[in-house]
Amino acid sequence: MTAVSDRQKLAYVxxxxxxxxxxxxxxxxxxxTLNMGPQHPATHGTLRIIxxxxxxxxxxxxPVMGYMHRGYEKLTEVRTYPQVTTLxxxxxxxxxxxxxxxxxxxxxxxxxxxxxxxxxxxxxILFELSRIANIxxxxxDMALHIGAMTAAFYAFRDREFVLNQIEAVTGGxxxxxxxRIGGLKDDLPKGWIADTKAAMEKIRDFxxxxxxxxxxxxxxxxxxxxxxxxxxxxxxxxxxxxANLRSSGVDWDLRRDQPVGLAWDQADWKVWTHPDGDSFxxxxxxxxxxxxxxxxxxxxxxxxxxxxxxxxxPRIIKVPEGEAWVATENPLGExxxxxxxxxxxxxxxxxxxTASFNNVSVVPWVCRGVYVPDVVTILASLYFILGDIDR
Amino acid sequence: MGLVESGKLPKPLTSLLNTSRKYSIWxxxxxxxxxxxxxxxxxxxxRYDVMRxxxxxLPASPRQADLVCFSGTVTDKMVPAIRRLYDQMxxxxxxxxMGSCANCGGPYWDSYSVTKGVDQVVPVDxxxxxxxxxxxxxxxxxxxxxxxxxxxxMVERWKGEPLVVS
Ligand code: SF4
Numbered sequence: 001m002t003a004v005s006d007r008q009k010l011a012y013v014x015x016x017x018x019x020x021x022x023x024x025x026x027x028x029x030x031x032x033t034l035n036m037g038p039q040h041p042a043t044h045g046t047l048r049i050i051x052x053x054x055x056x057x058x059x060x061x062x063p064v065m066g067y068m069h070r071g072y073e074k075l076t077e078v079r080t081y082p083q084v085t086t087l088x089x090x091x092x093x094x095x096x097x098x099x100x101x102x103x104x105x106x107x108x109x110x111x112x113x114x115x116x117x118x119x120x121x122x123x124x125i126l127f128e129l130s131r132i133a134n135i136x137x138x139x140x141d142m143a144l145h146i147g148a149m150t151a152a153f154y155a156f157r158d159r160e161f162v163l164n165q166i167e168a169v170t171g172g173x174x175x176x177x178x179x180r181i182g183g184l185k186d187d188l189p190k191g192w193i194a195d196t197k198a199a200m201e202k203i204r205d206f207x208x209x210x211x212x213x214x215x216x217x218x219x220x221x222x223x224x225x226x227x228x229x230x231x232x233x234x235x236x237x238x239x240x241x242x243a244n245l246r247s248s249g250v251d252w253d254l255r256r257d258q259p260v261g262l263a264w265d266q267a268d269w270k271v272w273t274h275p276d277g278d279s280f281x282x283x284x285x286x287x288x289x290x291x292x293x294x295x296x297x298x299x300x301x302x303x304x305x306x307x308x309x310x311x312x313x314p315r316i317i318k319v320p321e322g323e324a325w326v327a328t329e330n331p332l333g334e335x336x337x338x339x340x341x342x343x344x345x346x347x348x349x350x351x352x353x354t355a356s357f358n359n360v361s362v363v364p365w366v367c368r369g370v371y372v373p374d375v376v377t378i379l380a381s382l383y384f385i386l387g388d389i390d391r
Numbered sequence: 392m393g394l395v396e397s398g399k400l401p402k403p404l405t406s407l408l409n410t411s412r413k414y415s416i417w418x419x420x421x422x423x424x425x426x427x428x429x430x431x432x433x434x435x436x437x438r439y440d441v442m443r444x445x446x447x448x449l450p451a452s453p454r455q456a457d458l459v460c461f462s463g464t465v466t467d468k469m470v471p472a473i474r475r476l477y478d479q480m481x482x483x484x485x486x487x488x489m490g491s492c493a494n495c496g497g498p499y500w501d502s503y504s505v506t507k508g509v510d511q512v513v514p515v516d517x518x519x520x521x522x523x524x525x526x527x528x529x530x531x532x533x534x535x536x537x538x539x540x541x542x543x544x545m546v547e548r549w550k551g552e553p554l555v556v557s
Binding site for chain 2: 046066067068069070071074075078086087090093094137152153156157160173174175386387
């Protein structure tokens with residue numbers, strides 16, 4: 001059990017009081033119901049939240065999901081293995097490449113092939129690039145929800161540098177569909193390493209700029225500090241993962257704690273945590289994560305091993321019977337695939353564990369007792385993606 | 392606008408009105424899925440900058456918008472909301488369907504929960520293909536729509552007759 005800070009203790013007391021109020025309000029049927037969404041800018045797409053209000057403060061909030069349910073798990077049953085990557089790309093659409101990796105790893109585990117080291121390293125690099133593309137948009141988006149337009153424009157501007165690099169390798173700005181069972185589709189293009197290093201430099205500048213513009217901003221701090229506190233034990237009970245969990249003070253990162261064969265252990269980097277568990281902590285942890293990712297990319301580019309990028313796999317891929325579970329630390333948190341194979345061209349059943357589903361499940365808990373404008377900042381700081389919730 | 396109602400709008404006036412209409416579009420961005428990010432890049436990023444085309448993003452409500460861009464997967468659960476928002480927009484209104492999903496279902500063509508095309512619910516003026524379309528593709532779609540608005544006969548539109556596509 002991790003140490004509990006004063007702020008977390010305070011939040012616990014507040015939540016107990018809020019619990020009492022909720023019961024009272026539901027019994028007396030007072031208050032007003034407000035509907036946010038399904039088309040609301042703060043919901044990153046199509047989440048709908050029904051909020052019950054007493055004046056300005058929220059007494060209960062309930063997320064309604066399913067507006068983006070596209071039936072992935074059923075669709076994977078009628079696709080072949082190479083086709084599934086096309087689908088799973090689109091689960092968390094901001095960090096697409098990261099979605100392919102655990103699925104491919106699970107299939108490789110069943111087939112007992114292993115990608116050559118160079119492929120593993122490039123996978124890790126692209127994984128981190130998609131993390132940067134994902135989280136840099138979050139940084140701008142969070143500021144946008146507090147009311148600062150500028151940061152969002154900056155985020156869109158600097159994110160393009162990363163997307164350019166991803167596009168140069170994979171051919172797609174996002175949705176690369178580049179991972180193959182046994183390796184990667186292509187090798188890196190000429191001059192890519194130098195370009196990527198330049199892009200990482202720009203991203204580090206972007207982080208500094210955002211620190212100046214947003215993190216240190218007094219209004220931003222007033223709106224986020226002490227708002228939406230999730231204590232560590234609650235975060236664990238709700239199954240939060242990723243930066244949301246780390247910002248509650250739990251030091252847990254699958255990249256370090258559960259190696260899956262990718263090259264993270266070859267680089268020197270740090271897992272950041274924050275003791276407070278409030279909206280500000282979630283923002284801060286994510287900015288640090290972008291910085292760490294740029295470091296990982298730089299180091300891996302320096303030590304990139306030579307060799308083939310594809311292992312020997314049959315032309316028509318048939319995965320032998322068996323079951324496999326692989327989870328990785330995606331930009332939003334833990335994402336895992338449980339693949340059941342019956343020896344066919346396609347999987348028999350795939351269970352997808354995505355981070356955002358658990359991350360929004362804490363919304364009813366954390367939104368009790370806050371003010372209406374804080375609902376927006378809390379939602380923004382929890383950072384979910386609708387495709388990742390509904391699948 | 393009495394001239395439009397009576398059906399006697401002189402030609403020069405028509406083209407004047409059309410020119411001003413086509414360079415003052417308010418676009419309501421209905422971001423549904425992945426394509427919304429590319430739409431965001433087209434509308435909100437300095438690199439693509441849609442405002443130079445005379446298109447203003449981010450209206451406060453659909454009641455102020457002239458153009459709605461459906462970008463992403465339309466699910467059956469979302470359809471009533473889409474229709475309702477479309478009905479709230481004032482005429483003349485235009486629709487851009489962005490991405491394979493909004494056009495025809497895209498990669499989810501055999502999914503049980505996805506509507507195979509937003510054109511089953513609302514009439515679409517411009518389809519932008521791609522999965523996702525690049526921001527440039529969306530900009531081209533907007534330019535095509537502007538050309539179309541420039542050629543429009545407002546009297547015909549007022550009568551509610553089907554548009555002549557040219
Ligand atoms: S067309 Fe492709 S990119 Fe666009 S919403 Fe559909 S799956 Fe996503």
